[in-house]
Amino acid sequence: MAALNIMPIVRKEFRQIKRDKRILGVLLFIPAMMLFMFGYALNFDVKHTRLAVYDEEQSRLSREFIQLFFNSEYFDYVRTLQSKSEINELLDGEHVRAVLVVPSTFSKDLQKGRSTSIQVIVDGANSNAAATVLGYINAIIQQYSLKVMSQSFMRLGKQQITLPIDFEPRIWYNPELKSAKFLVPGLIAFILMVTAVVSTALSVVRERELGTMEQIMVSPIKPIEVILGKTIPYTAISLVATVMILVLGYILFDISIKGSVLLLSMVTFFFLVGGLGMGLLISTLVETQQLAFMIAVFVSMLPTFILSGFVFPIRNMPLIIQGITYLLPARYFLVALRAIILKGAGLSAFWDQAIVLCLYTVVMIGISSLRMRKILM
């Protein structure tokens, strides 16, 4: 078999990419930017929550209690309210996320050994932040409650109470609960999916739209050479972007690949090829770049972002939607990625995902090749 003549097309694609700096920018710069964003700015930890306080009692004890909240970086002090009516305005206008109301009988109750309760009003609009904030506040109050309990015991002359249960939390794989570690694998999947599908689809449709595809078809170039020639440059760039993300992730966020790099490469390669296949398939279905782009984005970027488990956990989705996620290659890829990078797991942990991924890739390549051949012949 004679060597495949793909170099002319590969070279041309690279030249075209180089000339249009924006594509390069998107493929290389954007992933880096997203990594930075996710690492530093975008995370789910809710810190610096704006908190206002309405202290009905204004005693030493109540002020001491309130100070507990602002000792950490979890809450930012905004204001002490003068009256209850201010609460509405503060929450309505999103000036604070929560308001603490300390009752007027706070210290009296505690001194008399009576239980008391703190009213906490939370803006539930952003439910995730609200739930987290609730959890923090609860935890702080609970801790204080236990302290008060043992203090009042001591005052009564009884021996110190020890807590019967020592709660020992252990966080695996990501001890500091850095959001970045959660998001980086998803970021890789996202980048690969988008570049593979979108670039390939656009690249082929563009030639059709401009008429240069015809010129190629008239020449002795075989369809397989066109396919390879067009996909190889984007594959290369995507892989470079992936490596870049991993390196940056290591430098900035200490994310090292716990598992096998070889396994990682193989899984990534399969996923990438599947994405390229999808891009080619899309390019055979549409005539204009506009449509190609919209379909590619709709079929790759959006689902990968929303449904693959990248940002939103799949477990929480309604069952029907969970069913849809089974159709997404990114879902399986992400499980494998997280397993390899963060958990250091081997193939045994995700072999079922790997099989589906392989299947998907083979099917995609098969269908798109058939259609491409039909078009190019």
Next chain:
Amino acid sequence: MKLWERRQDEPQGISGSSEYAVVADGLTKRFGRFVAVDHASFQVKKGEVFGFLGPNGAGKSTTIRMLCGLLAPSAGSASVGGFDIAKNPDAVKERIGYMSQRFSLYEDLTVEQNINFYGGVYGLEGARLEERKRWAIEMAGLKGKENTLAHALSGGWRQRLALGCSVLHEPPILFLDEPTGGVDPVSRRNFWDLIYDLSHRGVTVFVTTHYMDEAEHCNTIGLIYGGTLIAIGSPMELKHSLDRYSVFEVACSNPVDAMELLRPQPWTAETSIFGAAFHVSTLNEPNVHMKIKRILLKEQIKTTRIEKIIPSLEDVFIHLIAEEDDRKNGKGSPRWQH
């Protein structure tokens, strides 16, 4: 200039005959119920310039695309360079060059990069590629412009560059689909000089056009209308097909009205506007000249000139189209063929 290299290893194709470069036999293309090309049969001799002439939508592009392997025929067959386009498309593609009416170069690449690409696509490399590149650049007159982006070139240069790119691999047969669309007349003339040049080197050139004056440059013309090949022959032969008519060019004060007057006459065959004057073809009856003058004078139309002319290709074309229309409507004589 170097001689065009002849391929030494040219195997004998199915037709065996070495006289014809392109042979089409009943080539048909249907799109649903619409018949774009209806049983076209013709032969193109090696080394000649064959023109496919017809109005827009007549089926020229469709035919050429079938011959190049871009479109599969619905019926019929054709061989190009001795190879059947349906059975051996790859062999055909190696032997042809193609240039379409849409500008098929990469606008975002430079002149040189485009040449490199197409050269590579046809398997040229190393010294051969360099040699052909120099030839193409000189042929297109683009010396010094190698690093210009294709999209910065003006129409005439682009066509020549496209032509150069299509023959880098020195194909024996060249297909040109309306190559001079939207190009100024001077550039068109230069372009045709290039085509002649290639023809003299033994390249068979198959050209489609709707410009009548370009058709005159061809060795053989095929007239296509409504998907049907209505005439084939050399320009001279085609013009002589109107020998049974006399064609007059009439310059007068009111050509439109004059044409209206002459059309219903029993000896009038066709009338057509020709610039500021008009042509009327009549049966070869005696004294038609006088009859025309008299009729026009009766309506106070002043004639400055009535002259019998050798019919132009346009006249031929108009006649043939009108006859074809008649034939389709049920009346008229069988098709003229050389």
Next chain:
Amino acid sequence: MQDKKMLRLSIVAPILQLIILGYAASFDVSNIPMVVCDFDHSPSSRELIRSLTSTEYFTAVRYCDKTSEIDAQLDDGHASVAVVIPDGFEKDLGSGKTTPVQFIADGTETSSASIGLNYAYLIISRYSQRVVLESLIKRGSVMMPATISAEFRVWYNPELKSRNFMVPGVLGLLLMVMTMILTSLAIVKEKELGTLEQIVVTPIRPYQLIIGKLTPFFLIGIVDVVLVVFFATFIFSLPVKGSVLLLFFLCLIFLMTTLGLGLFISTISRTQQQAMMTAIFFFMLPMIFFSGFVFPIENMPKIIQYVSYLIPLRYFFVVVRGLFLKGVGLDILWPQAAAMLVFGIAILSMSVLRFQKRLG
């Protein structure tokens, strides 16, 4: 706009996106799969376990008797947390000794992990508290120690449903995609095809041209608003608590900013591909991330917080949340409205000027 497929797409796509995002995008954490490793097998340990699993937060998926099984379960994601109760749990409780209960969380899903940990801590320390109180009662103690509890009131979204937050947010996204991106694409397409030149040659004035170009997308924007309100009210049970009229009015102002941006993008792109890439990656994505939609702004470094003040979408989200969930009026929302208006005028004028310069 003549492209039939595009038209169909621009109506179908938003609806689909809306539905899917509304249902799928949720951070609500419930039914966290848990592995239970109970080495004590006592009534007390079982009670502790029940106190964890009877809530909607945790679901026991596996009972194991080897800690190594936890590895496997967490590795392949079948479980996200695990609780380990040591042998001798009940005995220690009875004799007043402190006993450790280990709670393991898979840290790769950070939000679930931290929320899960919080819940577990709460549940277990409440259980702790209860044990202490019970033992006091048993010892016949009359004095009960004081405890502090929190009484929570969640406003606007009492069930803490993510959906209620996502759906209004999607409106902002939708409007931005449909108007900003499609506008820039349409204009650039004409630039590419050369039909823009055709129009410039006619006696049409630039501002007429601009209005003509922007109007279709303006209308699309309005249609989208109507669609979203419709779906929200009837399908997601999320009616607009505030004034619908005000919502429309503020949407119009927001549309000014997006259309202006679309116009701007069309002046800095030569090809459709460029326009698409620029619009999505350099404008839309950053705007989504930094506008407070998914990620809270309070978390970001101060510099980025300042940048977020420049993003019209940020104000729009406040408006949309306010109107859908809080039922507030212009008296509260006027700062946002004003900000959007200022931005809208600024962006539009700048883009129009640029556009005219390009044409001339």
